[in-house]
Amino acid sequence: MRIFALNGTRILGEAIANAVGLPLDEHEERDFEDGEHKARPLVSVRGQDVFVIHSLNGNIENSVNDKLCKLLFFIAACRENGASRVTAVVPYLAYARKDRQTKARDPVTTRYVAQLFEAVGTDQVMTLDVHNLSAFQNAFRCRTIHLNTRSLFAEVIAHKSGGEPVAILSPDGGGVKRAQLLKETYERISGNAAQFGFMEKRRSRGVVSGDLFAGDVKDATLFIVDDMISTGGTMLRAAEACRQRGAKAVYAIATHGLFGKGAEAMLAHSAVERTVVTDSLAPFRLEEDVLQTSVEVIPSAPLFAQAIRRLDSGGSIAELLGDED
Structure with a gap:
């Protein structure tokens, strides 16, 4: 080899x-x-x-x-x-x-x-x-x-939730299956049940719309899961919606931290406790202090x-x- x-x-x-x-x-x-x-x-x-x-x-x-x-x-x-x-x-x-x-x-x-x-x-x-x-x-x-990354992120969820009620949410309709599979993996690994939810999102010519929110997130530790974070707009939109509906804490989870222009605003926002990504494309396009204070990196090697x-x-x-x- x-x-x-x-x-x-x-x-x-x-x-x-x-x-x-x-x-x-x-x-x-x-x-x-x-x-x-x-x-x-x-x-x-x-x-x-x-x-x-x-x-x-x-x-x-x-x-x-x-x-x-x-x-x-x-x-x-x-x-x-x-x-x-x-x-x-x-x-x-x-x-x-x-x-x-x-x-x-x-x-x-x-x-x-x-x-x-x-x-x-x-x-x-x-x-x-x-x-x-x-x-x-x-x-x-x-x-x-x-x-x-389901097993990797399921362990993160189990650790950060500390046995408290958990909800796993997809920030758009296209990621529903991804969030469902993560929910099932978390339940299998932890032995605890988790709530599930998703948001509606439509994008046309750079304009995002959609108001539907499905799922009970009140008093839950909420994990929003996506395949990547680019500008962070989708994650922040979902995090704010979860906070408005009574989520106890909100974490953003994504495999790939692209972190393009605008992402630092999401990372620093009070609606998001912490952002968790893998090292699939490290080093990241972030200032070191932002990376240290707002991002947790999970090894994929x-x-x-x-x-x-x-x-x-x-x-x-x-x-x-x-x-x-």
């Missing part, structure tokens, strides 16, 4: 490799003056089961498109040099939100990205809590491995490491995720 982590995902890559029990393998990345890029493994990959770790979030150094191209080129180089199998380990998968046409002549970018992975010979794509699981699985013709070991040995991913039933 060979494990590589491209620049920009080195910290998470090292944590995953350490959890697997192997060092990261050496590779080279070079940027040229004209903007072109070269990447290659510095060890033999011939006949090897290769895992390439790279999270596709944009940052100051590299755009999403830069990181996607670098990952695709490195995968292609591994196949060119005899790797028996190449798995793209993509903790955060870019373009997963644009999975259907909502306006005339819209692109379906999720499918285009899938075709790019397939074109360079990717055998498997592993990711964590994509925006729309059905769209992700249907876009790819190569094997997909979708990991979820052990989950990825277990999945990698099982894939290499032919083990069951469904068993790892508790999906056998």
Whole structure:
């Protein structure tokens, strides 16, 4: 087995490799003056089961498109040099939100990205809590491995609630299934029942509307769950609605902390006790003091490491995720 982590995902890559029990393998990345890029493994990959770790979030150094191209080129180089199998380990998968046409002549970018992975010979794509699981699985013709954070976040909920009444809420209709599954996992792990709720949200041309609120949250410790936090507007809208309906405390939980423009206002708002995310795309675009006071980061490396070991040995991913039933 060979494990590589491209620049920009080195910290998470090292944590995953350490959890697997192997060092990261050496590779080279070079940027040229004209903007072109070269990447290659510095060890033999011939006949090897290769895992390439790279999270596709944009940052100051590299755009999403830069990181996607670098990952695709490195995968292609591994196949060119005899790797028996190449798995793209993509903790955060870019373009997963644009999975259907909502306006005339819209692109379906999720499918285009899938075709790019397939074109360079990717055998498997592993990711964590994509925006729309059905769209992700249907876009790819190569094997997909979708990991979820339900067990990780269920333990967080059990710890923070301290045995008090719990409610788990989706901030929009599209995340109802995600919140329901987290509720079931929490109940199984803790042995305690939880309330469930969701909010209506419609977005058109940047305007958010919808007033429906379903669920009893009065006197409950409330956990709003989503796949990502970008500007934080959706989370803050839901948190304020829960506070107005008598929630005792409100926590925001999301797998991917994109934390774009405007997110700091949500993180500092009194309606939200604390925001909990994984390290799927650390380092974050936040000032250090905001990160320290408002955000709790849950490590995802052990989950990825277990999945990698099982894939290499032919083990069951469904068993790892508790999906056998």
